[in-house]
Amino acid sequence: MWLLNHGAARRFEIPMLKACGFDEIFLPKSYPADPGFRSASVDFTEDRNLTVPAEDLAILNAADWYGNPGVEAWKMANRHFDLLFFILHKADMLNGISRHFRGAAIWRAYGLEMTKSYSAVRQFFGDGMRNIENIGDRFWFGEAYEGLSEIEEEKIKKKRIYLPLGIYPYLSKDEWKGNDSRVFFVCPDIGFNNYYFEIYREFKRNFSGVPYVIGGSQPVAVNDPHVLGFVPSETHERNMRELRVMFYHSREPRHVHYHPFEAVRAGMPLVFMADGMLDKLGGKDLPGRARTIVEAREKVQRLLGGDMRLAAEIRATQVRLLDAMKPERLLDTWRMNLAHIVDRLESSQAADALSSPPKKRIGVVVPVGYRGGSLRAAKLLAQAIFEGAEQAGEAVDVVLAHLGEPGSYSAKEWADVPPSIKVRSFQWRTLDATEALRAMRYAGHSEWKPKFNNYLVIEDGIKQFCDCDLWVVISDRLVSPLLPLRPSVVMVFDYLQRHYDVTTIGEMTLLANRNAEHVLVTTEFSRQDALQYAGIRADKVTKVPMLAPEKGDAERRPPGAESHYFLWTTNLGPHKNQRRALAALQLYYEVYNGRLDCHVTGVGSDNLTKSELPNLRGLDQIVGRSPMLRRKVKFLGELSEALYRRQLSAAAFLWHPAELDNGTFSVIEAAHFGVPSLSSDYPAMREIDHQFQLGLSFMDQEDPEDMARRIHEMEVCLVERERAVANAEQLSSQSVSHLAPAYWNVVRELL
Secondary structure: OEOOOEHHHHHHHHHHHHHOOOOOOOOOOOOOOOHHHOOEOOOOHHHHHOOOOHHHHHHHHHOOOOOOOOHHHHHHHHHHOOEEEEOOOOHHHHHHHHHHOOOEEEEEEOOOOOOOOHHHHHHHHHOOOOHHHHHHHHEEEEEOOOOHHHHOOHHHHOOEEEOOOOOOOOOOOOOOOOOEEEEEEEOOOOOOOHHHHHHHHHHHHHOOOOOEEEEOOOOOOOOOOOEOOOOOHHHHHHHHHHEEEEEEOOOOOOOOOOHHHHHHHHOOOEEEEOOOHHHHHHHOOOOOEEOOHHHHHHHHHHHHOOOHHHHHHHHHHOOHHHHOOOHHHHHHHHHHHHHHHHHHHHHHHHHHHOOOOOOOEEEEEOOOOOOHHHHHHHHHHHHHHHHHHHHOOOOOEEEEEEEOOOOOOOHHHHOOOOOOEEEEEEEEEEEEHHHHHHHHHHOOOOOOOOOOOEEEEEEOOOOOOOOOOEEEEEOOOOOOOEOOOOOEEEEOOOOHHHHOOOOOOOOHHHHHHHHOOEEEEOOHHHHHHHHHOOOOOHHHEEEOOOOOOOOOOOOOOOOOOOOOEEEEEOOOOHHHOHHHHHHHHHHHHHOOOOOOEEEEEOOOHHHOOOOOOOOOOOHHHHHHOOHHHHHHEEEEEOOOHHHHHHHHHOOOOEEEOOOOOOOOOHHHHHHHOOOOEEEEOOHHHHHHHHHHOOOOEEEOOOOHHHHHHHHHHHHHOHHHHHHHOOOHHHHHOOOHHHHHHHHHHHHHHHO
């Protein structure tokens, strides 16, 4: 797999690989919309030589090989290819190779400017993690010019393999005429790249008064009539034939551009600066070489003035630069070094074949003492991951981790967790920056550096949860960043802090989002919040379908069954709209002569009218002044699962008057019993209604009058509302088993 799109390099390296015996070569069919890819193009011609099945090739061709190709693409890569050439454009590529590719990975290095190094690039994209170390003996640093690795860190230097870059075709065309008495200077990206802007400015200063034209792609227009910008290849070739001389500025010791070689091949006289890469390629004694700008300007002016003797001398000798890049001179080096890579790969694969890889383990972490819907969501998520892997034939172990603080949970809280999922308790431990650095060093991340004052570690009495390959954290409610001993995924149900003044949710929740390798949400509303409020990259956020509790022993009650109450599930949160809800209830009883009682359940609901929280203060007075509210509204508090289901199954309907959140499981549970629901009308609830086909009734949660009227309509039209509830077949189509693959497809990418 030659995962580059550079046109000139492709014209040389693909024939070279074939001459070395590699008959099947995959080329990527897309590249980033980035000015750095100005010399890139797409080539489909090698597809005809591949024996890869059409369906596999379609996956390979559709993949983003500069970012995250995806697990399926990596599976195809491992199935059909042994060697992979890559360059680094995003961290995702290095992460993907580290996690998924089983062949030899060759980082193709064509050289960098002297202020940069590949070690720094690796550290930037690796963020101090063990990506190259994890690839092990299968990693190679494929330098295109000798000496590129001399300034690199030891882990790159010791994996250096020389695969010299050449030119194809290398023969001089000698089509130069030189009728246009201007100097040709190539300098791309002037308008936005400081490096090239300084080169441009220095050229204009050094060659002031000399007629010139400047080639090179210019994505941002430059206010200089001498700057050509992008031109078709025919125009570029004509410029090579007609312009009198090319000046090449670079003194970079480890990088050279392609255009000086184009000039030499065309027969155009080349004046270039000493001490750069061209010296290493045979240019030290050439007459076109200049030790100083004064000398370079003097030679350029002689050529522009018609000194044909100098032109002939330069043209006759500069072909030496092409000699160093002749394919036949380089072929033996390629053959020898690629054979070495293949031998090492075969030894590594033989060793791997003797041992079966350990089963992957995923930890689902409940970071705070959640109860109710959030706790059910954690259990369902663990189940979905396990079942999704099992259905894909990629079995994993799943561990559900919860806080082990006294009084947090009783043993019966976990009785409904499938036996296939292990349950483990833990405590949070906070490390300061120094302790965090030491812990990461012990874990083998030798270059990781702390960015924050404190980090959280999962203290489970075993290995700080490091026996898991991936952590999936339920919600972003973390008081400090997680120490990245393992990659993490955050499951975010909502971003209430964007819409409400939630004092218990601080800035660290946003850090939890941004530090995670991926964020899962269950509604489009939350996905947009993740992008716009939390500032997460779109490719790091995935919307997965909402998981809901299974039917269990729920029996649908017969239509028209008598009930004397409806059920309101709530808690003490400010988004639960309690003040308007009580106002609506008062109108329902006092204006609409409502017949049904209202039973209030949920964590803290028995303290709803006693709480001193700002959003609840004064509710006791509202209830106290209304005899109907005191008589008809029953505050039951948090019920056990069995008691709650009993209450729900006997209710006339479920009432969900919350102002805004990520939706509620309660309406789905109600549907399993054939109980209709009346819900606030906001995006998440509309999405739930659409996914599960629930047949919800909606009300305006900002208008107590409308809320009261809709409650009354539910009472009057109850049989009709019951008939609209999703049937058992519709609900079963949204079971955990049916939806599990959507979760596994995301999680498996990160293992």
